Amino acid sequence: MDYQVQELLPPGTVALEDLQRNEIILQPTPSDDPEQPLNWSVGRKTVNYVIVCFYALITFTL
Incomplete structure (x- = not known):
């Protein structure tokens, strides 16, 4: 730059x-680290997103 x-x-x-x-x-x-969220597969990202949404839904309803 x-x-x-x-x-x-x-x-x-x-x-x-x-x-x-x-x-x-x-x-x-x-980076090339497979554990970095930007490098996750689409399926792994989807599973984590669903878990977070479920947790938010349960927290909201309680």
Whole structure:
């Protein structure tokens, strides 16, 4: 990233796009760890989403 562009950003922020190379900067940078939720299979994500929704439903109804 260009130093001048980084200098213009408010403290504590990061650029999400590099305009010179026309690409998106992923923040945080994804890893290859299979236990990271971004790398889960669609089925595993669905099961976890259903569990969270069920827990919220039970909590709400009680």
